[in-house]
Amino acid sequence: MDDLYRELIIDRYKNPQLQGSMDPHDYSYEDDNPLCGDRIRIDVRVDQEGTVTEALFSGEGCAISQASADLLVESIIGKNLDEVKKLSTEHILELLGIQLGPVRIKCALLSLKVLKAGVYGLEELEEELL
Amino acid sequence: MDDLYRELIIDRYKNPQLQGSMDPHDYSYEDDNPLCGDRIRIDVRVDQEGTVTEALFSGEGCAISQASADLLVESIIGKNLDEVKKLSTEHILELLGIQLGPVRIKCALLSLKVLKAGVYGLEELEEELL
Amino acid sequence: MISSIDIQHVKSEFPIFDREIQPGSPIIYLDSAATSQKPRQVIEAITNYYEQSNANIHRGIHKLAEEATKAYESARARIGNFIGARSQREIIFTRNTTESINLVARSWGKANLQPGDTILLTEMEHHSNIVPWQQLAQEIGLNLAFVNVLDNGQIDLEDYHSLLEREPRLVGFTHMSNMLGTINPVADMTRAAHAAGAIVIVDGAQSVPHFPVNVLELDIDFLAFSAHKMCGPTGIGVLYGREELLEEMPPFLGGGDMIKRVELTEFTTNSLPYKFEAGTPAIEAGIGFGAAVEFLESVGMENIRLHEQELTAYALDRLEEVPGVRVYGPAADQKGGVMSFSFEGVHPHDVAQILDSLSIAVRAGHHCAMPLHEKFHLPATTRASFYLYTDKSEIDRLIEGLYKVKEIFN
Amino acid sequence: MISSIDIQHVKSEFPIFDREIQPGSPIIYLDSAATSQKPRQVIEAITNYYEQSNANIHRGIHKLAEEATKAYESARARIGNFIGARSQREIIFTRNTTESINLVARSWGKANLQPGDTILLTEMEHHSNIVPWQQLAQEIGLNLAFVNVLDNGQIDLEDYHSLLEREPRLVGFTHMSNMLGTINPVADMTRAAHAAGAIVIVDGAQSVPHFPVNVLELDIDFLAFSAHKMCGPTGIGVLYGREELLEEMPPFLGGGDMIKRVELTEFTTNSLPYKFEAGTPAIEAGIGFGAAVEFLESVGMENIRLHEQELTAYALDRLEEVPGVRVYGPAADQKGGVMSFSFEGVHPHDVAQILDSLSIAVRAGHHCAMPLHEKFHLPATTRASFYLYTDKSEIDRLIEGLYKVKEIFN
Numbered sequence A, B: 001m002d003d004l005y006r007e008l009i010i011d012r013y014k015n016p017q018l019q020g021s022m023d024p025h026d027y028s029y030e031d032d033n034p035l036c037g038d039r040i041r042i043d044v045r046v047d048q049e050g051t052v053t054e055a056l057f058s059g060e061g062c063a064i065s066q067a068s069a070d071l072l073v074e075s076i077i078g079k080n081l082d083e084v085k086k087l088s089t090e091h092i093l094e095l096l097g098i099q100l101g102p103v104r105i106k107c108a109l110l111s112l113k114v115l116k117a118g119v120y121g122l123e124e125l126e127e128e129l130l
Numbered sequence C, D: 001m002i003s004s005i006d007i008q009h010v011k012s013e014f015p016i017f018d019r020e021i022q023p024g025s026p027i028i029y030l031d032s033a034a035t036s037q038k039p040r041q042v043i044e045a046i047t048n049y050y051e052q053s054n055a056n057i058h059r060g061i062h063k064l065a066e067e068a069t070k071a072y073e074s075a076r077a078r079i080g081n082f083i084g085a086r087s088q089r090e091i092i093f094t095r096n097t098t099e100s101i102n103l104v105a106r107s108w109g110k111a112n113l114q115p116g117d118t119i120l121l122t123e124m125e126h127h128s129n130i131v132p133w134q135q136l137a138q139e140i141g142l143n144l145a146f147v148n149v150l151d152n153g154q155i156d157l158e159d160y161h162s163l164l165e166r167e168p169r170l171v172g173f174t175h176m177s178n179m180l181g182t183i184n185p186v187a188d189m190t191r192a193a194h195a196a197g198a199i200v201i202v203d204g205a206q207s208v209p210h211f212p213v214n215v216l217e218l219d220i221d222f223l224a225f226s227a228h229k230m231c232g233p234t235g236i237g238v239l240y241g242r243e244e245l246l247e248e249m250p251p252f253l254g255g256g257d258m259i260k261r262v263e264l265t266e267f268t269t270n271s272l273p274y275k276f277e278a279g280t281p282a283i284e285a286g287i288g289f290g291a292a293v294e295f296l297e298s299v300g301m302e303n304i305r306l307h308e309q310e311l312t313a314y315a316l317d318r319l320e321e322v323p324g325v326r327v328y329g330p331a332a333d334q335k336g337g338v339m340s341f342s343f344e345g346v347h348p349h350d351v352a353q354i355l356d357s358l359s360i361a362v363r364a365g366h367h368c369a370m371p372l373h374e375k376f377h378l379p380a381t382t383r384a385s386f387y388l389y390t391d392k393s394e395i396d397r398l399i400e401g402l403y404k405v406k407e408i409f410n
């Protein structure tokens, strides 16, 4: 359990570093997981080279969904959109530093799904993340 | 098996005693068991007191259905219709002298069902024999 | 208080409780509303069937087929008896509660309902007693009305009676809510519905497993329930229906067994209950269901009810003492052994996961009752649910677990 | 000839063959076309699930629910793989072949067919591939056409091609007849049907258990089959469907699991395959199905086919030597291990019962193929059917039994 609910997760859940929203933004997307009510929105600004300059998330839900959104958003600042598009499930699990079962992994991946949907449309990614 | 296919049954199947049909008759009915194609018709004549004077069966099907029809028809001659109406599953099993599983019992009872349906209509008896 | 059942003995009948999730830590299973555990007797009935009598049923003349048919049909008779049906012709085997309700919607509904007719449900229904009616409503143009649920988790009976004035053709409600635990006054509701000219379908998924249910006494027209919530296998459930209603209904799915005769372009239907059972049924599941009912009868449904009442009262008391916990649903005397609660500042998923790490199995989510969660403005709840094998010490462990959750999130 | 499988070893995997019906007389089970026997591996997978991991699946966070979900979903993946599906989203769990076909009729059929459209079937279909289409035809006004079956038990391909000119919207046929044993040329028939603009549903109830079937190679749109005929439990079957078709289809039954979101008066459907799976599924049956496929794979489907071909040729030869016996269906090289025969002067029921008294289990009746029996002017036939555990000595015993029948009736 200490493993599962690593201090980092609880800490980021209680004190998120990059919570908020931006207007204007270059990319923005919001989605939820109706099964548990987790909801995440992510706003992104990029420069002319397509490098992420600012990113914020907002939403509500379980510690895993919120902490992973906070950590994900932090991890993309300074990255190029091409790199962002390549981010995988492993990236999120590395950020969280834990293993997750089939239900909880959906909580962890919601933010990645939202980010990718914002950056390159929803259809292409349904396949990939399910 | 010798038990099951008692000589009597095979004998009655091969050499039925009361096979045929009668016209005119007082009661007549025919029915089949679509599951296996057994078909039985029974014709009955009664006197003024309602006593069975003549009865014949015709039909086709397995040894049990045909032998039990032959034996049943024989057993009702001289009986009053009130007695006929009271005939039960046990009567047939006694005539055959064997035990039967759930599928085969339907073969044995087809003739009883036909007889009763002829004598007092089908509806009342569905309940009883199923 | 002396317990109504010998809990140590009962527990020992369930092999899964010998399993240690972590060394020295057996499973604390508080998820029986989702599905129950299975006693040895049921597992053995199934194994025994496979090893001794496995065969397809109904049309076989050989010994295995006769044994299998007999075992399957005696299960049906036993289950019919268990709920007080007049005849085993009234017991239709389905996959589960959900299919039972769909059967009524598709068969009775399509044969009897006209565009503009009203169906009356309640806000506390499980999705399986909502979605089939939405599908039917969409297909033939019906109105769906929903009885209000009060803040205390009970049906708003005033609203019920006033909605009955719309003369619904069918009224459907759950006997016991799988989220709130509310036990509804079925006899009264059925009487009122009949007086208003409606047919009544009762969702018995949470009641039949937990207390005596008699379809004649309650004057129920259709009753749906699942074996897997009452110590039996998954894959089998029952639709009880009054014979007069079933007789008039068209068949549901088509195929083998439900027919009397088939020609290339037409068929005639078989008699009850087979008319509604198409194809090879779940034979061993049916036999296991019979064994489950036999097991429940040996413990006694009244005893199970008393045991669970005790647990419910105890659990409510103890849960209310945990700061930040709020339990939904009525007071203990109106409630079955289902505790759905929220925990201030902690999402139900996190509660469930921390409890899981302590070998405590609860459920987190909307429990297939989204409209009810919506109504209470809850995205999800954590649910602990009990059965005849649950004991008080397990509730104590749950409470300890919740304090641990508190500690982690503080 | 060297057998393709180690029959003694295979047989020893099936506990039921240890049973002696009468002392010293183990069961000779020649009724596998009705349902197969179950190997230890399948029985143990089910028992193990009950004793270790029993829980409701998909939404549970606790360990048991995760284990159960994983076991159930790996079974789905394994089965998908077994028939060459591209994705496990194409594997829908149903109760049996019958429900799979009904699902296509009610969902695809109602969404895609118009009054006056034609559905093309064959005269050799099982009732489960006839009645659902009759029901649909009656509901929306369709024409049903039936491809002629030749006297030798094969599909009349000339008739097939000429009926395709009527431009049926859907063509449905069995891969292997459960009465005649005929193995149909699926690839050719599917190609012609597609060329005529039709969608193809194949009844794989008798093929998937007995030889390799690959949905991509055969270009099948929908394939239906049942676990219980392939060493698995009853209560579970599969509908394979091409993803593009399934995506467009409306849901079938309504309830839990098949939804993404439910409000009081509307719902949105879940993604594939769950969209078509309402309520708690047959979890242990699904897991047992996975174990059955694993078992079949370990023996090898090619080996099973070879073994059965040998048995079929042998049985045909031996049956033909019994005076008065007539076997229906094509020659050995076109035929699976299903021998339906008539016996001059003896009704099939009597044949079956005498064989039963010798511990030989066969089936007597119309085998859910009334129209086919009608066509051949047979009220019923006796059927002996084989599987991977059948050996030649059992066929010898059958022949001896038939001579005994002769003796009794002469």
Ligand SMILES: Cc1ncc(COP(=O)(O)O)c(C=O)c1O
Residues within 6 Å of the ligand: C256, C278, C279, C280, C281, D033, D034, D096, D097, D098, D099, D126, D128, D129, D174, D176, D177, D178, D203, D205, D206, D226, D237, D368
């Ligand atoms: C060719 C064929 N189709 C369909 C079925 C029906 O299978 P089930 O009863 O499992 O639905 C069978 C088995 O009886 C069959 O042999």
Ligand SMILES: Cc1ncc(COP(=O)(O)O)c(C=O)c1O
Residues within 6 Å of the ligand: C033, C034, C096, C097, C098, C099, C126, C128, C129, C174, C176, C177, C178, C203, C205, C206, C226, C237, C368, D256, D278, D279, D280, D281
């Ligand atoms: C009240 C109620 N109704 C219906 C159901 C559905 O049961 P099943 O999934 O067995 O069809 C459930 C169980 O989840 C329930 O609790």
